Amino acid sequence: xxxxxxxxxxxxxxxxxxxxxxxxxxxxxxxxxxxxxxxxxxxxxxxxxxxxxxxxxxxxxxxxxxxxxxxxxxxxxxxxxxxxxxxxxxxxxxx
Amino acid sequence: xxxxxxxxxxxxxxxxxxxxxxxxxxxxxxxxxxxxxxxxxxxxxxxxxxxxxxxxxxxxxxxxxxxxxxxxxxxxxxxxxxxxxxxxxxxxxxxxxxxxxxxxxxxxxxxxxxxxxxxxxxxxxxxxxxxxxxxxxxxxxxxxxxxxxxxxxxxxxxxxxxxxxxxxxxxxxxxxxxxxxxxxxxxxxxxxxxxxxxxxxxxxxxxxxxxxxxxxxxxxxxxxxxxxxxxxxxxxxxxxxxxxxxxxxxxxxxxxxxxxxxxxxxxxxxxxxxxxxxxxxxxxxxxxxxxxxxxxxxxxxxxxxxxxxxxxxxxxxxxxxxxxxxxxxxxxxxxxxxxxxxxxxxxxxxxxxxxxxxxxxxxxxxxxxxxxxxxxxxxxxxxxxxxxxxxxxxxxxxxxxxxxxxxxxxxxxxxxxxxxxxxxxxxxxxxxxxxxxxxxxxxxxxxxxxxxxxxxxxxxxxxxxxxxxxxxxxxxxxxxx
Numbered sequence: 001x002x003x004x005x006x007x008x009x010x011x012x013x014x015x016x017x018x019x020x021x022x023x024x025x026x027x028x029x030x031x032x033x034x035x036x037x038x039x040x041x042x043x044x045x046x047x048x049x050x051x052x053x054x055x056x057x058x059x060x061x062x063x064x065x066x067x068x069x070x071x072x073x074x075x076x077x078x079x080x081x082x083x084x085x086x087x088x089x090x091x092x093x094x095x
Numbered sequence: 096x097x098x099x100x101x102x103x104x105x106x107x108x109x110x111x112x113x114x115x116x117x118x119x120x121x122x123x124x125x126x127x128x129x130x131x132x133x134x135x136x137x138x139x140x141x142x143x144x145x146x147x148x149x150x151x152x153x154x155x156x157x158x159x160x161x162x163x164x165x166x167x168x169x170x171x172x173x174x175x176x177x178x179x180x181x182x183x184x185x186x187x188x189x190x191x192x193x194x195x196x197x198x199x200x201x202x203x204x205x206x207x208x209x210x211x212x213x214x215x216x217x218x219x220x221x222x223x224x225x226x227x228x229x230x231x232x233x234x235x236x237x238x239x240x241x242x243x244x245x246x247x248x249x250x251x252x253x254x255x256x257x258x259x260x261x262x263x264x265x266x267x268x269x270x271x272x273x274x275x276x277x278x279x280x281x282x283x284x285x286x287x288x289x290x291x292x293x294x295x296x297x298x299x300x301x302x303x304x305x306x307x308x309x310x311x312x313x314x315x316x317x318x319x320x321x322x323x324x325x326x327x328x329x330x331x332x333x334x335x336x337x338x339x340x341x342x343x344x345x346x347x348x349x350x351x352x353x354x355x356x357x358x359x360x361x362x363x364x365x366x367x368x369x370x371x372x373x374x375x376x377x378x379x380x381x382x383x384x385x386x387x388x389x390x391x392x393x394x395x396x397x398x399x400x401x402x403x404x405x406x407x408x409x410x411x412x413x414x415x416x417x418x419x420x421x422x423x424x425x426x427x428x429x430x431x432x433x434x435x436x437x438x439x440x441x442x443x444x445x446x447x448x449x450x451x452x453x454x455x456x457x458x459x460x461x462x463x464x465x466x467x468x469x470x471x472x473x474x475x476x477x478x479x480x481x482x483x484x485x486x487x488x489x490x491x492x493x494x495x496x497x498x499x500x501x502x503x504x505x506x507x508x509x510x511x512x513x514x515x516x517x518x519x520x521x522x523x524x525x526x527x528x529x530x531x532x533x534x535x536x537x538x539x540x541x542x543x544x545x546x547x548x549x550x551x552x553x554x555x556x557x558x559x560x561x562x563x564x565x566x567x568x569x570x571x572x573x574x575x576x
Contacts, residue, residue, distance in 0.1 A: 017441075018434040040398040052469055055526075056335055078196070
């Protein structure tokens with residue numbers, strides 16, 4: 001097995017997902033197939049190669065520090081589950 | 096005057112000659128969309144109000160004598176491209192009520208060019224899938240055969256152009272999500288070079304692979320839209336300061352590399368025949384020379400792609416926690432609310448990909464999977480670099496199949512992954528790729544020819560599309576009852 005039900009529980013906790021026992025079993029089965037398939041890359045002859053992260057060369061883009069218009073608070077809060085005039089409402093962080 | 100089957104260029108000409116008004120266009124196209132889309136489900140959201148705003152703005156500009164590049168052309172955009180004040184849901188329950196807070200750069204460019212945006216198109220949730228069946232809204236049907244999928248993830252964008260609902264649309268392509276549906280729907284679909292089109296306002300799936308691109312029914316319309324949306328944007332740090340110049344020497348012999356790996360086992364016979372016929376046509380009629388080439392690392396491409404794409408996706412989708420935006424499902428405490436919101440908000444395919452991505456980035460597996468995949472990505476890039484020392488473009492099939500039946504293999508996640516075999520490499524390396532229609536298979540399902548160009552050489556692949564025009568596969572519209 002490349003991917004067990006315990007693997008599902010561990011990774012789901014990292015990913016902030018929560019599955020019942022039935023879903024854990026089906027997820028383990030599917031992930032086992034997928035992880036089994038991606039093992040293919042282990043055979044590739046890449047010891048001397050550098051990782052390829054982006055297709056283009058990324059360079060720092062610098063600009064003068066000039067104030068510019070940003071998103072309006074009212075627009076940003078408009079998609080929130082619950083908000084008041086200035087703040088997002090979230091469940092208690094410290095109990 | 097019936098405008099529905101006109102090309103984008105023809106509509107533009109009539110609008111600029113003041114033969115038709117932008118509001119006439121809205122009336123005809125929206126009526127047609129509202130009626131026919133009940134059959135194919137290409138749209139996620141049809142926005143008559145927004146289309147009328149676009150048309151009224153254009154009317155004022157026309158009266159001032161302006162002649163914008165896409166004047167009056169109806170266009171649909173994929174549901175992962177942000178428009179201020181309008182639904183941008185990525186066809187996910189987690190964003191079902193989300194309205195854009197700003198316009199994507201491509202939306203600003205379309206508006207500036209006088210296009211009429213008629214709505215957003217259906218897609219696999221967060222662009223993850225190859226059949227449009229992973230949409231939380233509804234599946235889209237292929238206008239050529241309603242029992243078949245239009246492909247994905249930009250299936251709605253391909254289907255609405257193929258069915259004659261609009262002449263142009265925008266999609267996004269992370270591993271083939273423009274080219275594969277273009278192939279299955281019999282239209283042209285271009286994924287430009289990475290960095291060519293700003294991704295500001297495109298909801299991120301895999302940031303080193305995602306690219307916005309265009310669908311059309313002929314190369315002239317495709318060029319028109321590509322010219323409008325391309326260009327450097329300071330709001331996208333990965334966009335590149337290179338001007339798009341589509342002028343190409345029409346007398347130049349184009350050397351086409353034919354990779355043996357694209358014609359190996361697993362390629363449907365109908366597809367093989369049509370692609371070989373297209374190559375024969377190009378050789379005899381289009382000043383094209385073909386040479387055999389090899390891309391030996393193709394065998395690693397899908398595995399490499401799925402490690403990198405899911406790793407980036409698991410990070411990008413970390414933001415959907417139900418707190419700042421998106422659907423919230425309350426739990427017992429803060430962490431449980433995160434879990435409930437994400438588990439209930441995401442569909443199965445998205446969850447699987449987040450799981451794989453989180454796994455390959457997790458402690459103990461990072462080097463073995465993620466870093467290893469990045470090195471294999473270099474190996475694949477080197478193959479293409481070698482190939483482009485010998486040829487100008489690479490041609491093969493877009494998809495290994497000629498039709499994708501709806502509701503098939505839904506429980507086998509690997510079966511759809513493997514359909515991306517010919518398309519993912521262009522994303523891994525950042526190359527431009529175009530799917531052009533090259534005929535129909537025995538069951539009357541469209542087949543696409545893929546032309547992959549060297550980095551930022553869209554001009555060459557679009558020139559080949561021009562030379563292929565007389566083969567007679569452009570401007571086909573599927574009849575929708």
